Amino acid sequence: MSSLRERILATASERFRNEGFARVSVDEIASSLGISKKTFYTVFASKEELVEHLVSNKLADVKAQIDEIMARDEWFVAKFSALFAFLSSVPGGFGVPFLHDVERHLPHVWKRVESFRERRVMNTFAQLIEQGIQEGYIRPELSTRLFLLAFTSAVQHIIQPHVLAHESFSAQQAIGGLLELFFKGALTDVGRKNLAALQRHNTSKRRL
Numbered sequence: 001m002s003s004l005r006e007r008i009l010a011t012a013s014e015r016f017r018n019e020g021f022a023r024v025s026v027d028e029i030a031s032s033l034g035i036s037k038k039t040f041y042t043v044f045a046s047k048e049e050l051v052e053h054l055v056s057n058k059l060a061d062v063k064a065q066i067d068e069i070m071a072r073d074e075w076f077v078a079k080f081s082a083l084f085a086f087l088s089s090v091p092g093g094f095g096v097p098f099l100h101d102v103e104r105h106l107p108h109v110w111k112r113v114e115s116f117r118e119r120r121v122m123n124t125f126a127q128l129i130e131q132g133i134q135e136g137y138i139r140p141e142l143s144t145r146l147f148l149l150a151f152t153s154a155v156q157h158i159i160q161p162h163v164l165a166h167e168s169f170s171a172q173q174a175i176g177g178l179l180e181l182f183f184k185g186a187l188t189d190v191g192r193k194n195l196a197a198l199q200r201h202n203t204s205k206r207r208l
Helices: 004-019 026-033 037-043 047-071 076-095 095-106 107-135 144-159 171-186 189-207
Strands: none
Touching: 004 037, 004 047, 004 076, 004 095, 026 037, 047 076, 047 107, 076 095, 076 107, 076 171, 076 189, 095 107, 107 144, 144 171
């Protein structure tokens, strides 16, 4: 049987992902679990503490998944394709309403999200680009540092809840578009052909 802490986290995660946390009260969370508000506060001192735990858990999950992909004994194109698919899904896993509330109401927590995103983007793609250059899929004359600074800046400025709220594209579409825009320009002809072939193969498998 799950612990009370795990039950609270699971219930809150589901509600917050769909509705954000600002409009969901501790009373509502406690009521949905069949516990009292007093019992809730024996586990979490406040709703803010609950949100901070959820963010920490989700960031740890993202890090673990990225590390697992990067540790695979696969060629550059396969790793890039896997990262492309995973990173495009991350905002949906958090929930844009949740991220919007974090950005608006808990700026210190939002800074953690942005700092994590920047570090992971820089470190992960630096490794990936180096592998791509060695395997002949990334143009060797590419300035890795300039590329990563430009890519990170684009992600940081576009994947923002207050920006996405006024755009017609989703966070998933934005991340996918940025990855394709930046990396397709960095790929060699061989890299582009192999990536296109792998993406067609993956699309065919999903249709089966």
